[in-house]
Amino acid sequence: MSDEYVLPRKATPDSPLRLAVMISGGGSGLRALLKYQQEADRAHVTTVVIADSESAGGLKHAMDAGVESFSVTLPQGLKGDERRRAHEEQIIGIIESKDIELIVLSGYMRILTPFFVSRWKGRLVNIHPSLLPDFPGAHAQRDALEARVRVSGCTVHFVDEGVDSGPIIEQREVPVLESDTIDTLRDRIKQAEHDLYPKVLDDISSGRVLL
Numbered sequence: 001m002s003d004e005y006v007l008p009r010k011a012t013p014d015s016p017l018r019l020a021v022m023i024s025g026g027g028s029g030l031r032a033l034l035k036y037q038q039e040a041d042r043a044h045v046t047t048v049v050i051a052d053s054e055s056a057g058g059l060k061h062a063m064d065a066g067v068e069s070f071s072v073t074l075p076q077g078l079k080g081d082e083r084r085r086a087h088e089e090q091i092i093g094i095i096e097s098k099d100i101e102l103i104v105l106s107g108y109m110r111i112l113t114p115f116f117v118s119r120w121k122g123r124l125v126n127i128h129p130s131l132l133p134d135f136p137g138a139h140a141q142r143d144a145l146e147a148r149v150r151v152s153g154c155t156v157h158f159v160d161e162g163v164d165s166g167p168i169i170e171q172r173e174v175p176v177l178e179s180d181t182i183d184t185l186r187d188r189i190k191q192a193e194h195d196l197y198p199k200v201l202d203d204i205s206s207g208r209v210l211l
């Protein structure tokens with residue numbers, strides 16, 4: 001295992017891993033995770049949800065599940081790196097005050113800086129809607145369709161300082177159909193994501209994922 005990465009402790013349903021889930025949008029992945037955690041005793045629990053926008057639809061899923069949530073918008077009056085740093089410091093403040101043990105990016109659309117990533121390496125995971133290393137970035141489904149691949153899918157990976165480039169934990173394939181549009185492919189991939197991500201979090205929480 002690389003020295004840089006520190007994995008979370010091995011948790012149990014009696015003492016579940018405390019997760020912060022970070023979102024930007026509708027939060028269908030968050031909703032699926034909260035449902036999974038409510039269905040049975042799991043070795044992880046969503047302690048807090050953090051959005052980078054007050055209008056992130058996923059905040060409602062947190063509220064419905066009785067999970068505390070925060071929207072942390074970019075601070076006004078600052079620019080560039082200073083602004084990003086101040087924003088991330090606010091997020092880190094919340095995460096540390098809640099004793100978070102693993103950060104789960106679930107449709108969080110901002111790129112975290114090395115300042116943030118280096119503190120959380122090994123305890124910071126993301127899900128991406130392609131079979132990485134193919135089609136990183138914000139337009140994975142469009143890029144897969146343009147490349148005319150017949151199979152795409154999703155990837156859960158540890159986050160490093162690059163974009164969608166950290167060590168891959170697990171992937172799930174889905175077919176790409178001739179008739180697919182970006183929307184139909186996105187929906188099919190999301191279905192796979194909603195099944196895969198909670199299970200990978202089980203694996204991480206119970207110590208089955210090694211680097």
Ligand code: GRF
Pocket residue numbers: 023024025026027028029030058106107108127128129154190193
């Ligand atoms: C997912 O497809 C995820 O892979 C990507 O952003 C999307 C989030 O969707 N990073 P939702 O907000 O969970 O519905």
